[in-house]
Amino acid sequence: MSNPKNIPTRVLPGFMELLPADQIIFERMKDSIRHSYEEFGFIPLETPIIERAEVLLSKAGGETERQIYQFTRGDNQLALRFDLTVPLARYVSEHFNELAFPFRRYHIGTVYRGERPQKGRFREFYQCDIDIVGHNELSLVNDAEILSVIYTTLKNLGYQDFTVRINNRKVLSGLMASLGIQERSTEVLREIDKLEKIGPGNVRADLAEIGIPPASIDRILQFASIRGQPAEVIAGLRRLELGNDLYETGVAELEEVVRLVEYLGVPPHNFTIDLSIARGLDYYTGTVYETILNDHPEFGSVCSGGRYDNLAGQFTEQHLPGVGISMGLTRMFDQLREAGVIQPGPSTVAQVLVIPMLTDLKIPLEVATRLRSAGVRTEVYFSEAKMKKKMAYASKLGIPYVVIIGEDEVAAGVFSLKDLRTGEQVQIGFDQLLQTVIEHANS
Amino acid sequence: MSNPKNIPTRVLPGFMELLPADQIIFERMKDSIRHSYEEFGFIPLETPIIERAEVLLSKAGGETERQIYQFTRGDNQLALRFDLTVPLARYVSEHFNELAFPFRRYHIGTVYRGERPQKGRFREFYQCDIDIVGHNELSLVNDAEILSVIYTTLKNLGYQDFTVRINNRKVLSGLMASLGIQERSTEVLREIDKLEKIGPGNVRADLAEIGIPPASIDRILQFASIRGQPAEVIAGLRRLELGNDLYETGVAELEEVVRLVEYLGVPPHNFTIDLSIARGLDYYTGTVYETILNDHPEFGSVCSGGRYDNLAGQFTEQHLPGVGISMGLTRMFDQLREAGVIQPGPSTVAQVLVIPMLTDLKIPLEVATRLRSAGVRTEVYFSEAKMKKKMAYASKLGIPYVVIIGEDEVAAGVFSLKDLRTGEQVQIGFDQLLQTVIEHANS
Numbered sequence: 004m005s006n007p008k009n010i011p012t013r014v015l016p017g018f019m020e021l022l023p024a025d026q027i028i029f030e031r032m033k034d035s036i037r038h039s040y041e042e043f044g045f046i047p048l049e050t051p052i053i054e055r056a057e058v059l060l061s062k063a064g065g066e067t068e069r070q071i072y073q074f075t076r077g078d079n080q081l082a083l084r085f086d087l088t089v090p091l092a093r094y095v096s097e098h099f100n101e102l103a104f105p106f107r108r109y110h111i112g113t114v115y116r117g118e119r120p121q122k123g124r125f126r127e128f129y130q131c132d133i134d135i136v137g138h139n140e141l142s143l144v145n146d147a148e149i150l151s152v153i154y155t156t157l158k159n160l161g162y163q164d165f166t167v168r169i170n171n172r173k174v175l176s177g178l179m180a181s182l183g184i185q186e187r188s189t190e191v192l193r194e195i196d197k198l199e200k201i202g203p204g205n206v207r208a209d210l211a212e213i214g215i216p217p218a219s220i221d222r223i224l225q226f227a228s229i230r231g232q233p234a235e236v237i238a239g240l241r242r243l244e245l246g247n248d249l250y251e252t253g254v255a256e257l258e259e260v261v262r263l264v265e266y267l268g269v270p271p272h273n274f275t276i277d278l279s280i281a282r283g284l285d286y287y288t289g290t291v292y293e294t295i296l297n298d299h300p301e302f303g304s305v306c307s308g309g310r311y312d313n314l315a316g317q318f319t320e321q322h323l324p325g326v327g328i329s330m331g332l333t334r335m336f337d338q339l340r341e342a343g344v345i346q347p348g349p350s351t352v353a354q355v356l357v358i359p360m361l362t363d364l365k366i367p368l369e370v371a372t373r374l375r376s377a378g379v380r381t382e383v384y385f386s387e388a389k390m391k392k393k394m395a396y397a398s399k400l401g402i403p404y405v406v407i408i409g410e411d412e413v414a415a416g417v418f419s420l421k422d423l424r425t426g427e428q429v430q431i432g433f434d435q436l437l438q439t440v441i442e443h444a445n446s
Numbered sequence: 447m448s449n450p451k452n453i454p455t456r457v458l459p460g461f462m463e464l465l466p467a468d469q470i471i472f473e474r475m476k477d478s479i480r481h482s483y484e485e486f487g488f489i490p491l492e493t494p495i496i497e498r499a500e501v502l503l504s505k506a507g508g509e510t511e512r513q514i515y516q517f518t519r520g521d522n523q524l525a526l527r528f529d530l531t532v533p534l535a536r537y538v539s540e541h542f543n544e545l546a547f548p549f550r551r552y553h554i555g556t557v558y559r560g561e562r563p564q565k566g567r568f569r570e571f572y573q574c575d576i577d578i579v580g581h582n583e584l585s586l587v588n589d590a591e592i593l594s595v596i597y598t599t600l601k602n603l604g605y606q607d608f609t610v611r612i613n614n615r616k617v618l619s620g621l622m623a624s625l626g627i628q629e630r631s632t633e634v635l636r637e638i639d640k641l642e643k644i645g646p647g648n649v650r651a652d653l654a655e656i657g658i659p660p661a662s663i664d665r666i667l668q669f670a671s672i673r674g675q676p677a678e679v680i681a682g683l684r685r686l687e688l689g690n691d692l693y694e695t696g697v698a699e700l701e702e703v704v705r706l707v708e709y710l711g712v713p714p715h716n717f718t719i720d721l722s723i724a725r726g727l728d729y730y731t732g733t734v735y736e737t738i739l740n741d742h743p744e745f746g747s748v749c750s751g752g753r754y755d756n757l758a759g760q761f762t763e764q765h766l767p768g769v770g771i772s773m774g775l776t777r778m779f780d781q782l783r784e785a786g787v788i789q790p791g792p793s794t795v796a797q798v799l800v801i802p803m804l805t806d807l808k809i810p811l812e813v814a815t816r817l818r819s820a821g822v823r824t825e826v827y828f829s830e831a832k833m834k835k836k837m838a839y840a841s842k843l844g845i846p847y848v849v850i851i852g853e854d855e856v857a858a859g860v861f862s863l864k865d866l867r868t869g870e871q872v873q874i875g876f877d878q879l880l881q882t883v884i885e886h887a888n889s
Contacts, residue, residue, distance in 0.1 A: 010500050012540040012761050015522070018494040020537070022544055023551075030490045042818045044796030044825030044845075047473045051461040051570050052495065052556065053515075057453050072496075072524075074517030076560055079458070081515075094463070097455040101465055103793065103842045105829065108466075113495065117519055127494050142828035144807060155818070266811035318455050350546065353487030364587060368709035375485045375598070382487030385585035386548065399546045402487075 017118065017126035019333055024347035024401075029336055032160060033111060036131045036330065039156040040109040043148065045133050048108040050090040052115070056080035061317040062089045070116040083115035087132045087329070088314075095136055096318035104138035105145070111332075125333050134327030136314055141324045143256055146290040146310055147263030149326050153294055153306050154269045156330070164297045165305075167269075168277035171257045172287050172309070174240065175278075177250025178226055182219040191215065192281045195227045199279075203228070229278055233261040236276040253289075260290055288312045292328055302338045306330045349401025353382040354444035356397045358390075360409030367408045370418070373433065379440050397423055403444050406436065460561065460569035462776055467790035467844075472779055475603060476554060479574045479773065482599040483552040486591065488576050491551040493533040495558070499523035504760040505532045513559040526558035530575045530772070535758035538579055542764055547581035548588070554775075568776050577770030579757055584767045586699055589733040589753055590706035592769050596737055596749050597712045599773070607740045608748075610712075611720035614700045615730050615752070617683065618721075620693025621669055625662040634658065635724045638670045642722075646671070672721055676704040679719040696732075703733055731755045735771055745781045749773045792844025796825040797887035799840045801833075803852030810851045813861065816876065822883050840866055846887045849879065 014020040021029055037047075056073050059082045063071060072083040084090050087110045095106060111131045118124050133152060135145045153167050179188045190213050194206050203224055210220045222243070229239035240254045257276060264274060282291045289310030296302055308328030315323050339345040355374055359367035367383060374381040382402070384393050397405050407419040412430070420436050421428040422443070431439070457463040464472055480490075499516050502525045506514060515526040527533050530553045538549060554574045561567050576595060578588045596610050622631045633656050637649050646667055653663045665686070672682035683697045700719060707717060725734045732753030739745055751771030758766050782788040798817055802810035810826060817824040825845070827836050840848050850862040855873070863879050864871040865886070874882070 007763060008504065008760055010504055010761060011498060012501070012536045014494060014540070015496065015498060015524075018496065020493055022541060023489045023491070026490055026492060029492075041795045041823050042821075044794060044799075044823050046466045046794055047469055048466070049469060049472075050463055051457060053458065053461065053558070053570060055454060055458060058455070061451065061453055072517065072519065074515065076515065081458075093455045097457070098465060103839055107825070115496070127496060137829070140829065142830070144811075144826070144828040147811075148826070148828075151815070263807060263811065266808045268812065268815040317451055318453060320450060351487060351489055352484045356487075364706060365709045368587075368590075368706065369711065372594070372711040378485075380484050380487050382550065383587070383591070385587040385591075386580070386583065387585070396546055 017120035019125055023350040027352060028345055035159050036156055037111055039159045040133055043152050045107045045109040048110045050094055052083055053081050054084055054090060056082040058093050059084060059089055070118055072115050072117055085116050086114050087112060087130050091134060092315035092318055095323060096315045099321055105141060106136045109133045123334060123337060128331060128333035131330040131332050132327060134325050136323050136325040139322050143259055144263055145326050147260045147267060149328055150264050150274060151267040151269055153328060154273055162296060166295050166297060167274040168280050168293045170278055170280040170291050171253040171289055172291060173249050173253030173289060175281055177247040177253055181245040181247035181250060182222060184215060184219060195279050198227050233276050256289060282309055286311045299342055305335045351400040351402055353380050353402045355379055355381045355404045355406055355440055356402045357381060357383040357406045358393050360407060366413050377437055404440050460563035462568055466793040470795060471788055478602050479599055480554055482602045483576055486595050488550045488552040491553045493537055495526055496524050497527055499525040501536050502532055513561055515558050515560055528559050529557050530555060530573050534577060535761055538766060539758045539761035548584060549579045552576045566777060566780060571774060571776035574773040574775050575770060577768050579766050579768040582765050586702055587706055588769050590703045590710060592771055593707050593717060594710040594712055596771060597716055605739060609738050609740060610717040611723050611736045613721055613723040613734050614696040614732055615734060616692050616696030616732060618724055620690040620696055623692060624688040624690035625665060627662060638722050641670050676719050699732060725752055729754045742785055748778045794843040794845055796823050796845045798822055798824045798847045798849055798883055799845045800826040800849045801836050803850060809856050820880055847883050
């Protein structure tokens with residue numbers, strides 16, 4: 004494409020820009036997620052994309068901090084949000100007196116991270132978050148409900164074969180405390196995480212190398228080998244008899260969440276207890292969640308989160324425990340498309356293309372307006388062109404129905420309705436036409 | 447509110463942040479606009495909020511350029527989009543070969559302008575744009591359709607009494623050319639615009655002061671005094687007999703658009719020809735639109751746009767004429783709220799709050815899941831609290847129905863359904879409960 008001023012028109016690296024067919028699917032996914040969240044009564048929330056840098060930096064650190072887009076405007080240090088949780092913390096702190104608790108909100112919006120661009124990593128991406136924030140206390144039942152939200156959301160998106168993996172940070176922390184190795188938790192958890200890949204022999208060697216005593220290694224490997232149905236895992240955890248209160252609380256919480264999740268109708272094959280899940284973020288303190296599409300474990304977790312003790316300690320002295328999850332929609336969409344799970348459909352939302360074959364547009368325009376009033380998404384082809392070109396336009400976009408209106412049709416009081424998917428063409432009156440389109444066009 | 451680190455939690459000046467009740471209305475308006483746009487077959491489009499600075503600066507100038515948020519990242523000069531039109535121009539140039547023309551897209555998204563904060567001006571605000579972009583040609587019928595989109599969109603938003611004012615830049619340019627004062631157009635148009643406020647005597651004096659010859663002033667005032675129904679305005683324009691081709695073309699286009707708009711079913715009281723409308727942007731070349739809510743002319747135009755000769759001359763040598771409009775949703779929402787037209791409704795989307803009065807949550811959770819599966823937005827109150835506090839929570843949020851489930855209800859196989867709007871409470875079975883809620887809860 005020639006370009007008069009040589010300005011690059013390609014989107015910046017690390018930014019996703021979709022063609023219409025993909026965009027339409029992306030929008031449908033956003034809608035589906037939103038409706039799933041609203042089914043549970045979560046309230047929509049939006050916060051600005053630009054925040055004071057000190058607000059965002061209050062929680063960021065390390066890698067994230069380097070990735071934040073920051074800039075100066077007048078006297079203000081500004082930044083683009085890198086997640087939806089820090090803005091939620093600021094929002095709840097600011098509007099504390101105006102909100103009812105537990106505060107249940109969802110937020111579907113873009114966040115910004117100046118990461119090194121690489122496959123599957125985006126600098127602008129959608130997060131679809133829900134959080135339930137309590138004041139001073141928040142019942143454990145919410146932890147079960149969040150799992151039900153994940154299940155419902157993925158099911159409504161059309162997925163059947165996925166597993167929500169849960170764990171409880173109290174179990175992990177209690178285990179470490181009972182062995183007196185709390186300060187080594189991160190390293191130990193990293194080793195546990197490698198178990199499936201490298202096997203218990205290698206994990207034993209690695210743990211010994213970082214100085215964990217043999218008796219503790221036995222306990223850790225015993226812990227990490229607990230597998231099975233939730234009831235079996237719970238029984239296995241109990242059998243360890245670690246005699247640590249935090250651990251016991253964690254086990255009891257896991258057991259209770261599993262029981263409640265069954266009441267909520269989540270099928271047993273869609274969730275499991277996975278003791279290797281810890282989640283990177285420091286602030287999770289109870290239930291943690293990850294979600295795997297079983298046909299695509301290589302995607303990693305498509306929906307993750309957990310229970311935290313205090314949402315907004317940096318902004319308020321109110322004690323705000325919560326539980327929440329985030330779905331990385333942009334990344335998941337990209338992965339599903341790459342894997343061929345998402346196949347592009349039509350490049351339009353139109354259900355009907357009206358093609359006038361008359362000089363006087365009165366009837367075609369009236370028909371278009373009547374179709375629209377009846378809820379049919381209708382476009383009219385206005386350009387002068389050969390019939391073939393007009394049909395090609397409809398085909399290229401994937402509009403299912405074409406209505407041809409010429410002198411003959413007007414004289415006979417009928418319309419030619421062509422189904423472009425079958426090639427079938429009929430002459431019918433308006434009411435029949437409307438009925439056919441409503442019943443058979445893509446919804 | 448005490449704040450441990452003294453980080454300001456107020457949103458930045460010039461940014462809108464809504465409480466739930468307002469946010470819910472805002473979301474509903476966004477949805478309504480989107481559905482109206484889709485009724486006409488417009489395709490959703492999203493582009494990144496961050497663009498190369500040179501892309502955005504290719505069209506910006508003067509005031510706008512100073513308002514652009516710009517920053518450097520690595521070697522890149524980046525900027526936040528200040529409208530949705532320049533990104534559209536880049537998108538169409540980049541993806542020209544992959545798109546079908548006419549390309550009809552809508553884009554509802556935020557844009558960023560670092561304006562001095564003042565009442566009714568925002569630094570982050572939603573624009574709701576539609577554009578129809580042709581390749582080499584674009585039928586005038588599209589200009590009429592755009593007016594029909596404006597009408598439908600406002601009507602679907604619940605407004606009845608509004609006027610879409612149209613004009614045609616060719617009429618104005620032709621008038622100026624016929625008087626030999628093309629290069630004074632801007633000043634002259636500014637004077638015409640003041641006519642209603644200061645009267646013809648003062649306009650005459652002002653025009654004389656800037657050096658317009660008396661004969662030309664007569665013509666201009668004669669032009670500007672043309673009022674009435676569209677047919678009368680057209681006749682009045684013809685009577686001027688300016689003998690300028692551009693002018694005649696403009697008059698013919700206005701006449702044709704008016705005729706087609708009637709075919710499209712736009713009621714005559716919802717549009718008018720207003721010869722004082724010129725629109726600031728330089729690139730409009732034909733039909734221009736402004737829209738006034740008649741009860742609130744002080745809002746200014748809530749939906750504006752026009753026909754342009756070439757969308758993307760800075761990015762491509764393809765000739766891309768188009769016509770489009772933009773609705774400034776954030777500003778309009780703010781104005782409607784200030785004027786009391788928008789009254790906050792419920793602070794939730796939930797239709798039912800289930801209140802368990804049992805230790806065993808099996809039945810309450812099952813009921814919640816069944817209600818959700820039937821499409822009822824349902825929340826369960828999990829916190830330990832007195833009944834009064836639970837009811838207060840439902841009332842504060844504005845949840846219309848409460849379902850109370852205690853030992854008695856479970857034993858009798860019924861549920862207590864309370865309508866919080868009427869205070870009425872009944873004991874009914876699940877099917878009746880579901881039917882009542884679906885029929886009478888806010889949708």
